[in-house]
Amino acid sequence: MNASARTAAGPAPQTLTIGRVAKAAGLGVETIRFYEREGLLPAPSRRRSGYRSYDPGVVVRLQFIRRAKDLGFTLGEIKSLLDLRQDPSATAADVKRQARLKIDDVERRIRSLQEIRDALLHLVTQCRGQGPLSECPIVDAMEHGLRTACDTKGPMP
Structure with a gap:
């Protein structure tokens, strides 16, 4: 496959290590592990080496969590907000x-x-x-x- 064909189809989705996710989200590695244990993040896949492998979209989720914390929401409240985001029947009124x-x-x-x-x-x-x-x-x-x-x-x- 030539370079122009790869560009037209878009780059292959890349996964990130926990270190790269932490850096991109401005959080510590232990914080990310804690959020996983608390159910705020989906369990990551694992590489053959056993290391966590994250979808790049998890960075957006972590930024959402960080910003919600900055607004004073507890982790339980943030989990509820994240659950609303996944609920197709949820509305802006629920978040309000x-x-x-x-x-x-x-x-x-x-x-x-x-x-x-x-x-x-x-x-x-x-x-x-x-x-x-x-x-x-x-x-x-x-x-x-x-x-x-x-x-x-x-x-x-």
């Missing part, structure tokens, strides 16, 4: 529902972090920053679970 649930979760976490910030600000205001640690309200609150003006959840465990 998942995104709205994530927004609700993010807003809850923001409120929780704001409460923590408020409690810390209150403790910092109460601390003179001088004297022995036994008189420091910050240490006292951490050791004894003292309630602060911002703490409505009761004593710390």
Whole structure:
């Protein structure tokens, strides 16, 4: 077969080693193995040598996973999104529902972090920053679970 015939038919599909996949996706090899164990990636084929052999499309899937993680999705949520991508009956409304649930979760976490910030600000205001640690309200609150003006959840465990 001559070169022009190969070009017209397109190059033969190539498989990638785990190292090349990792580099292309910007992830570590162990991360890819972990995603396989967690069911986020299909099991790769194996070469005669026993090494994993990946379809190039797995790089796109890994980039999807990485970007979804960057948006705060858990691995379980990402698996659900990936499953939706494989479901021919899934619609954009299904993905939008998942995104709205994530927004609700993010807003809850923001409120929780704001409460923590408020409690810390209150403790910092109460601390003179001088004297022995036994008189420091910050240490006292951490050791004894003292309630602060911002703490409505009761004593710390």
